[in-house]
Every structure is written in C-alpha cells, then in structure tokens.
Amino acid sequence: MVTIGAGPAGLAGAIEAARNGVEVVAFDENERPGGQLFKQIHKFFGSSVHQAGVRGFNIGSGLLDEAQKLGVEVSLSSVVLGIYENNVMNVMIRDHIEQVKAERILVATGASENMIPFPGWTLPGVIGAGAAQTMANLHGIRPGKRLLMVGSGNVGVVVAYQMLQAGCEIAAVIDAAPKIGGYGVHAAKVARYGIPFLMSHTMKEANGKEKVEGATVIQVDEKWQPIPGTEKSFDVDTICIAVGLNPMNKLVRMSGCKTVYVPALGGLIPAHDLNQRTSIPGIYVAGDVSGIEEASTAIIEGRIAGLAIASSLDYLDEAAFVEQRDRQFQNMKGLRTGSHGEARRKAKDYLNAVMKG
Amino acid sequence: MGESEKMRIEEHPILGTFEKGKKVQFTFDGHTLEGFEGEPVAVALRSNGVLVHRYTTKRNEPRGVFCAIGRCTDCIMVVDDVPNVRTCVEPLKAGMVIQTQFGKGPEMSE
Numbered sequence: 001m002v003t004i005g006a007g008p009a010g011l012a013g014a015i016e017a018a019r020n021g022v023e024v025v026a027f028d029e030n031e032r033p034g035g036q037l038f039k040q041i042h043k044f045f046g047s048s049v050h051q052a053g054v055r056g057f058n059i060g061s062g063l064l065d066e067a068q069k070l071g072v073e074v075s076l077s078s079v080v081l082g083i084y085e086n087n088v089m090n091v092m093i094r095d096h097i098e099q100v101k102a103e104r105i106l107v108a109t110g111a112s113e114n115m116i117p118f119p120g121w122t123l124p125g126v127i128g129a130g131a132a133q134t135m136a137n138l139h140g141i142r143p144g145k146r147l148l149m150v151g152s153g154n155v156g157v158v159v160a161y162q163m164l165q166a167g168c169e170i171a172a173v174i175d176a177a178p179k180i181g182g183y184g185v186h187a188a189k190v191a192r193y194g195i196p197f198l199m200s201h202t203m204k205e206a207n208g209k210e211k212v213e214g215a216t217v218i219q220v221d222e223k224w225q226p227i228p229g230t231e232k233s234f235d236v237d238t239i240c241i242a243v244g245l246n247p248m249n250k251l252v253r254m255s256g257c258k259t260v261y262v263p264a265l266g267g268l269i270p271a272h273d274l275n276q277r278t279s280i281p282g283i284y285v286a287g288d289v290s291g292i293e294e295a296s297t298a299i300i301e302g303r304i305a306g307l308a309i310a311s312s313l314d315y316l317d318e319a320a321f322v323e324q325r326d327r328q329f330q331n332m333k334g335l336r337t338g339s340h341g342e343a344r345r346k347a348k349d350y351l352n353a354v355m356k357g
Numbered sequence: 358m359g360e361s362e363k364m365r366i367e368e369h370p371i372l373g374t375f376e377k378g379k380k381v382q383f384t385f386d387g388h389t390l391e392g393f394e395g396e397p398v399a400v401a402l403r404s405n406g407v408l409v410h411r412y413t414t415k416r417n418e419p420r421g422v423f424c425a426i427g428r429c430t431d432c433i434m435v436v437d438d439v440p441n442v443r444t445c446v447e448p449l450k451a452g453m454v455i456q457t458q459f460g461k462g463p464e465m466s467e
Contacts, residue, residue: 030426031446041371055371112428122431124408124421131425131445139400140366140375143422165370210419211408 001309002027002089002102004080004251007035008295009287009302010108011063011072016306016324017104018070020315025100026067027078027091034060035110037295039133041165042158044296045183056295057137063299083107083255087282104282104309107252108302111245111266111288116150119205121239125212129159129242136166144238148215149173150203151242153181154294159242161189171234174201174217176224204231206239215239247289255280260354264347265291273355274348275325276305284309291351293335293344300332364404381451398444398455399425399432410434410444414460434458 001017003010006028014024032038040056051059067074081090081097089100113128120126125144129151132143147168149160152175160170173190178200180187191197200220207214219230246267253259258271258279269291276284286305287298304325311321336345368374378394385407392401399410399422409419410432423431427446436442437454440462444455 113424122418122420124410124419127422128424131422134425134445135400135403135422136366137372139396140369140372140377141400141403142364142366143403145364166366211421 001025001104001106001313002100003106003108004089005035005108005110005287005289006033006067006074006076007108007110007287007298008037008059008063009110009289009298009305010035010106011067012299012302013106013108013284013286013306013309014072014302015063015066015070016303017106017310017315018067018072018306020307020310022104022306022310022313022315024070024072025102026072026074027080028074028076029079031077033064033074033076036130036133037063039130039137040295041137041162042186045185045294051296059295059299080251083251083283102282103313104284105255106276106284106286106302106305106309107255107270107278107289108285108287108298108305109248109251109289111292112248113241114244114246115241116203116243118203120208120212121203121206123206123208123212124210125208125237126206126239126241129155129240132163132238132240133159136162136168142166142168143240144168144212144236146171146236147238147240148217148234148236149240149242151175151181151244152177152187152197152199153242153244154183154186155245156240156242157182157186157190159240160195161186163240164190164193164195168238170195171215171236172196172198172217174198174203176200176202176220178222198232201232202226203239207233212237212239245288245292247292249289252278252283252285252289255283257283258354260351262291262347262351264343265293267292269351271351271354273352274304274329275308276301277308277355279355291344291347297332297335297344300328300335304328364406378449381449383449383451383453383455385455386457392449394451395448397425398434398436398442398447398449398453400445401449402444402455409457411458412460417459435462438463 003026006026018024037060079092135143204216204218218226284305286301310316408421423429425445433441435456
C-alpha cells in the first residue's frame with residue numbers, strides 16, 4: 001500500500017494497515033512528515049478517544065513514532081506526479097523519478113487555502129494564515145509586527161491567538177459573515193485580549209507600494225455588497241487571509257474517480273463510501289481531500305481506510321474488520337455533531353449514496 | 358536591513374526556544390547578512406527585514422512570501438545563480454548568494 005501524504009490521515013491509515021501486516025510506503029512532498037499537525041500548538045477538542053486536550057504537534061509525534069515502530073517507510077521530499085491505470089504512480093524522489101505500483105493507494109493529500117483577491121493582495125505582507133502559522137510555530141519568526149486577520153472561522157481565530165502567543169499585535173479580526181464562524185472557545189481567547197471582531201466587514205484594499213503599510217476594510221450589507229462611507233483603516237504591516245480551505249483533489253482526479261461538488265465539504269470531492277473507497281478499485285481517500293473537516297476527523301478516516309485496505313488484502317478477517325471499523329465510526333460520531341458537524345455528516349452520507357449509485 | 362527588526366521569537370509560551378542550526382553568513386543583493394543554517398532562506402531574510410523577494414515580469418510588481426510551504430511560488434529568488442528557487446522551503450547554507458529576482462531571472466548557462 002502507498003499513502004500519498006504523511007499528514008494525520010495518511011499516517012493513521014498507514015498505521016492501521018501496517019499493524020495488520022500490510023507493507024506500507026508513505027510518500028510526502030515535504031521535508032518533514034506530519035502535514036500541518038506540527039504547526040498546531042493548540043489543544044484539540046472532543047473526548048479522550050479523540051485525544052482532546054493534547055496539542056496538535058504532540059499528536060503528530062505520536063503518529064509518527066507509531067508508524068515508524070510498525071515499519072512504515074516514510075519517503076520525504078517525494079512528490080507523486082501522477083496516478084495512472086492499474087494503480088501505477090510516477091514519484092519524483094528528490095532529483096529522480098521512479099515508477100511505483102501499489103496494490104492499494106490511500107490518497108491523503110489534504111487541502112489548500114482559499115484566497116480572496118482585493119486591490120493590493122499581491123503585496124509582500126499579505127499572507128495565508130497557514131504561512132503565519134508556519135513562520136511562527138515552525139521557524140520561530142513573527143510574520144509581522146501588527147496583523148489584520150481576515151476570516152473568523154476556526155483557522156482565523158486559532159491563528160490569531162497563535163500570533164498573539166508569538167508576540168505579534170492583532171489590529172482586528174474581520175469577517176464578511178455576520179457571525180463568528182469559529183468555535184466560541186477559540187474566539188473567546190482572542191476576544192479576551194480586547195481585539196475587535198468586525199463582523200460584516202470585508203477587505204477593500206491593502207495599502208502600500210513595496211509592501212503592506214496598512215489595510216482598509218469596508219462594511220457589507222446583507223447581500224454582501226460594500227456600503228460606501230463605512231471604510232475603516234488599520235495601521236498594519238501584515239494581512240493574514242483565513243477564508244477556508246479546499247480539497248487538494250488534482251491527483252486523485254487523475255485516477256478518473258467519480259467526483260461530486262459538495263459546498264459543505266469545501267468543493268469538488270471524490271465520491272467515497274463509508275470505508276473511504278473511491279469509485280476506482282484500489283484507490284481510497286481520507287482527510288481533507290475527501291472533505292474539509294478537522295485533523296481529528298482526518299485521523300479517524302485514515303484509520304478506517306487503513307483497516308478497509310488491510311481487510312481487502314485479506315490481512316484482517318471480516319469480523320475483526322467490522323468490529324474495529326465500527327469502533328472508529330463510533331469515535332467519529334462525537335466529532336460530527338453540532339450544526340457544522342451535522343452538515344458534514346449529511347454530506348458524507350450523500351457521497352456514500354452517490355457511490356451506491 | 359539587519360537583525361534590528363527583532364522578528365525572531367526568543368521564548369515562546371508553548372514551544373519554548375526554537376532549535377536552530379549554527380549561525381551563518383550569506384549575501385543578499387551584495388549585503389552580508391546572518392541567519393541560521395538549515396532554516397528556510399525566506400525566514401533568514403524576514404529576520405533581516407527583507408520582504409520583497411522578486412519583481413514580476415510584466416508589471417514589475419513586488420512579491421514576497423505568501424503560502425510559506427512551497428506551493429504558491431510567489432517567494433522565488435535567484436539562489437547561487439539558479440533562478441526560481443522557492444525560498445520558503447530552500448534551506449539556508451553558509452555563503453549562499455541570494456538575489457532579488459527580476460522577471461524570470463537571468464538566463465542559465467549550460
């Protein structure tokens with residue numbers, strides 16, 4: 001089995017498959033494994049089975065240790081360039097290209113950030129929220145001195161708080177939506193610093209010639225139209241964009257699998273059943289590429305895929321598979337509750353229905 | 358330019374201090390600067406107050422770090438005479454020669 005991506009979903013899938021005897025190679029294009037987990041310095045939610053209260057980077061180290069103990073080969077700086085017929089892949093490993101054939105492929109390529117364009121958005125100093133996290137939490141450098149956060153979803157509020165921890169100032173958190181999108185717990189941590197949340201506000205422009213020297217925001221009406229005369233300016237050197245994620249589906253689409261556009265899951269999603277199987281025999285998906293959720297759900301999906309792969313290769317008998325998989329279904333239930341979780345659960349059910357035809 | 362900007366996090370409340378390689382010198386457009394070996398070139402530049410990495414081909418507009426994970430290619434520069442190097446994922450080495458990239462950068466000799 002090959003997993004494409006050694007983030008939370010890919011590693012969890014590799015672990016479950018390897019535990020049952022499957023030979024696993026995990027390819028990751030980065031120099032370090034773990035996907036985005038090592039940038040997550042906040043404590044996770046859920047109950048103890050979801051490792052609630054454990055910080056993301058510790059979950060990452062735990063998965064990595066376990067994978068290595070089980071003999072999973074993690075191949076870094078390895079970019080899977082394409083998936084072709086009969087589960088053949090071309091993989092660029094550092095400076096050469098190898099052809100690899102796997103009996104099963106778990107595509108766990110994750111997501112990329114959405115962006116909103118506005119005048120000045122290409123200026124140095126306008127960055128993705130992920131970039132801010134990478135710089136501060138991995139490399140120990142502040143992306144800027146004073147930041148404006150665009151987007152109040154979980155990424156926006158979590159990263160805003162992380163920037164405060166890094167010693168940056170936050171001028172404000174803005175969002176075009178009328179309500180804060182992120183969990184109350186995360187938003188409250190930012191609000192306690194006295195940072196204003198400007199709801200129903202969007203970017204008008206980034207000011208500056210060579211780099212960001214300020215930001216102008218404007219209020220929007222209920223039809224998302226800017227209201228002239230409501231502009232406000234902030235003296236900031238950095239504008240951080242956190243307006244959602246979209247599934248990194250390019251590679252899996254090359255396999256020719258069936259896809260469905262599902263707004264609740266962030267975009268074009270490879271259809272998959274409850275065992276994370278796509279419409280192409282032998283190809284599975286897990287984590288953000290199969291619908292934008294969270295690292296904790298990605299880990300469970302990865303485990304389900306790993307178990308299903310082990311079972312499909314006869315390393316796990318039907319009864320043991322069903323028992324272990326159902327335990328993961330149970331763990332997942334707790335994470336797909338609330339209005340957001342419920343919408344995601346329904347979307348997943350829909351994808352399963354698409355698979356059945 | 359220079360470390361006067363104080364962008365590095367000395368003591369992080371959750372992460373403590375950051376493990377870095379040894380301090381090394383490199384040049385940026387002819388100026389000698391300092392950074393830590395193995396960290397991304399873009400991080401060393403940011404610590405020295407450098408935000409503009411290149412100017413675009415058609416409109417000559419400034420660009421810098423955007424995604425910081427090697428995906429968007431906005432931060433490319435000329436590194437040791439090689440153009441289009443993604444500085445956010447290129448590890449810094451002692452004596453590296455880093456230059457602002459204009460357009461597609463200089464022609465490479467065979």
